[in-house]
Amino acid sequence: MSDIRCADGRFTGVPKKYDFSFSLNTTYGCGGTAKVALFPRSETEGTAIFSFLLNSGENFCILGCGSNVLAQDGRFEGYVLSTANMKGITVPEHCRDDVVLNVASGVKVSELLSFCKNEGLTGLEYLAGIPASVGGLVFMNGGAGGKYIADNVVSVRVASPELKELSAEDCEFTYKHSTMRDIKCLILSVKLRTRRSEPRIVATNILKRLADRRSLPAGRSCGCVFENYCGVSAGKIIENAGLKGVRIGGAYVSPSHANFILNCGRSSSDVYSLIQFVKNEVYKKFGITLKEEVCFIGEFK
Numbered sequence: 001m002s003d004i005r006c007a008d009g010r011f012t013g014v015p016k017k018y019d020f021s022f023s024l025n026t027t028y029g030c031g032g033t034a035k036v037a038l039f040p041r042s043e044t045e046g047t048a049i050f051s052f053l054l055n056s057g058e059n060f061c062i063l064g065c066g067s068n069v070l071a072q073d074g075r076f077e078g079y080v081l082s083t084a085n086m087k088g089i090t091v092p093e094h095c096r097d098d099v100v101l102n103v104a105s106g107v108k109v110s111e112l113l114s115f116c117k118n119e120g121l122t123g124l125e126y127l128a129g130i131p132a133s134v135g136g137l138v139f140m141n142g143g144a145g146g147k148y149i150a151d152n153v154v155s156v157r158v159a160s161p162e163l164k165e166l167s168a169e170d171c172e173f174t175y176k177h178s179t180m181r182d183i184k185c186l187i188l189s190v191k192l193r194t195r196r197s198e199p200r201i202v203a204t205n206i207l208k209r210l211a212d213r214r215s216l217p218a219g220r221s222c223g224c225v226f227e228n229y230c231g232v233s234a235g236k237i238i239e240n241a242g243l244k245g246v247r248i249g250g251a252y253v254s255p256s257h258a259n260f261i262l263n264c265g266r267s268s269s270d271v272y273s274l275i276q277f278v279k280n281e282v283y284k285k286f287g288i289t290l291k292e293e294v295c296f297i298g299e300f301k
């Protein structure tokens with residue numbers, strides 16, 4: 001595996017991009033650049049790069065679709081390990097109506113659902129409209145409408161740095177959390193449970209979910225910024241604190257959904273300052289410490 005890396009650390013043979021722009025590669029549309037982003041195309045390449053970065057003590061971050069991250073302004077002195085080229089969906093097992101899919105971590109939710117629609121596989125339609133990669137979704141235990149990806153996970157293959165197949169139980173999924181958030185690992189692929197249905201039915205379910213999501217705020221965001229608090233909607237708490245519409249520079253709290261902080265400028269610092277402001281105000285008013293769902297890349301002051 002180490003043959004993909006030159007002695008000078010240039011990772012020969014692996015697609016890469018210098019001066020990788022976070023503003024062009026995250027849904028927030030702000031943030032500076034990283035010196036280099038690496039785009040492994042297989043589990044072997046991903047594992048080799050991840051192991052090298054981990055063992056060498058290099059600063060690095062893992063990026064899926066960039067839909068739940070806020071990256072610092074200026075220069076991020078580290079590598080980006082992007083899963084954008086880790087693609088592929090296979091069907092390793094099926095038993096009567098139950099079909100297990102093996103999905104590479106860089107597959108987007110939209111790509112996964114398009115596969116399911118074509119093959120007539122049901123059970124994942126609740127994910128429609130989430131702008132995530134499968135790896136990012138499993139990392140965060142994302143979901144919608146009261147369902148979470150944990151409900152479909154059979155197992156997760158990770159580099160940690162050695163290869164491991166974690167069962168759903170090993171992943172210890174809870175609300176917006178998985179064990180992968182606690183250990184340093186790269187999610188390589190995920191086995192997901194689906195059921196046989198008909199393409200027409202799956203397509204209808206997807207369209208319904210997409211229609212339900214039309215009321216979500218449009219604009220540059222990371223979706224919900226904070227986790228719900230003890231089962232209470234963080235959006236409601238922020239709204240009750242009177243913070244809808246509050247603005248710092250190019251960042252503002254959505255007037256329609258208070259857990260969305262939208263960016264209409266260029267500065268991650270504005271977004272970060274507003275996140276901290278909301279957190280402090282909620283604490284002052286209600287004594288509640290909201291926890292960020294958004295993941296930060298780099299340093300913020």
Ligand SMILES: Cc1cc2nc3c(=O)[nH]c(=O)nc-3n(C[C@H](O)[C@H](O)[C@H](O)COP(=O)(O)OP(=O)(O)OC[C@H]3O[C@@H](n4cnc5c(N)ncnc54)[C@H](O)[C@@H]3O)c2cc1C
Pocket residue numbers: 027061062063064065066067068069083105129130131132133134135136137138139140141142143144180185186187188221222223224295
């Ligand atoms: C408009 C909008 C709507 C949204 N709606 C929802 C929703 O309904 N439900 C929901 O749950 N979320 C929602 N989100 C948030 C976001 O899509 C999810 O949190 C998603 O799981 C992030 O996936 P990603 O691939 O974009 O990960 P990224 O944002 O790229 O990364 C998020 C974190 O996961 C880590 N990570 C990513 N891939 C891997 C990997 N392969 N191995 C290890 N670590 C990895 C990253 O290091 C980072 O810490 C929304 C976001 C937006 C912008």
